[in-house]
């Protein structure tokens with residue numbers, strides 16, 4: 001296990017921010033800390049990095065109790081959202097910085113920095129200054145800099161948070177590939193469930209300072225521990241007191257076993273997908289179908305249809321209020 005967090009509690013003043021948090025991060029894994037704003041993700045990352053001290057509990061890194069070690073002695077690299085590059089240094093020197101202060105031989109530094117710049121596809125940019133890079137390029141430079149000192153663990157706090165949607169998407173794919181190449185144990189913070197699902201191999205869902213669930217993207221999406229996790233991980237709708245994924249519901253024109261009558265209120269075409277809004281037992285719900293299916297049934301507002309969970313659909317029963 002690369003990182004073992006045990007029973008960590010942390011309060012700021014009288015406000016508890018982390019409550020009995022325990023997580024195991026496997027060596028070589030790519031783990032996302034996912035959750036809503038204020039849930040404690042950054043604080044947990046900072047506790048792992050050694051930038052915050054837990055009130056109680058322990059952090060072990062590569063088997064060593066790191067709880068009282070300074071960040072410098074933990075062999076972790078980190079990148080934060082508003083990454084502060086050295087503006088007066090070139091890209092090359094920014095990446096070389098950690099190696100220079102460790103007084104590594106010049107030849108070794110040159111070789112390592114050029115390898116890293118190639119890895120992050122910035123080899124052409126070595127002599128530029130940070131102000132001459134795009135936001136995405138700056139983030140890649142930050143990652144190269146964090147990797148330069150060969151950390152055992154890489155910690156990324158919303159690494160692509162400040163970038164536009166398109167660049168974010170490109171960098172996600174790139175981070176996944178980079179991780180597949182270098183295998184450094186990586187933990188990144190995100191509040192974006194799509195980002196976590198696409199990039200991570202393990203997701204830790206954190207909310208209200210508590211770990212709500214840990215699992216692979218498929219596990220947390222398909223078998224959410226509770227309605228909160230189910231809602232946070234993807235779209236949901238409520239039918240007959242059950243929380244269901246809108247693509248897990250079948251619509252049929254005639255009566256079907258286990259079906260409930262529903263009235264179509266609106267049909268919204270979103271490219272390939274169609275969102276069918278309905279009223280079921282007096283409550284609003286929606287179902288996601290393909291365009292072909294919607295056309296086949298010629299769904300029109302006012303139609304009375306039948307809905308039921310598709311075979312194998314996951315649902316959570318909501319407690320009656």
Ligand SMILES: Nc1ncnc2c1ncn2[C@@H]1O[C@H](COP(=O)(O)OP(=O)(O)OP(=O)(O)O)[C@@H](O)[C@H]1O
Pocket residue numbers: 012013017035036037038039040041042043044189191
């Ligand atoms: N240094 C601090 N002093 C006081 N309160 C803090 C401090 N750092 C964080 N908090 C509070 O702790 C709570 C958790 O913050 P944290 O940044 O860990 O959450 P988060 O899940 O990373 O949220 P976000 O996605 O918004 O960054 C918040 O209520 C925040 O206001």
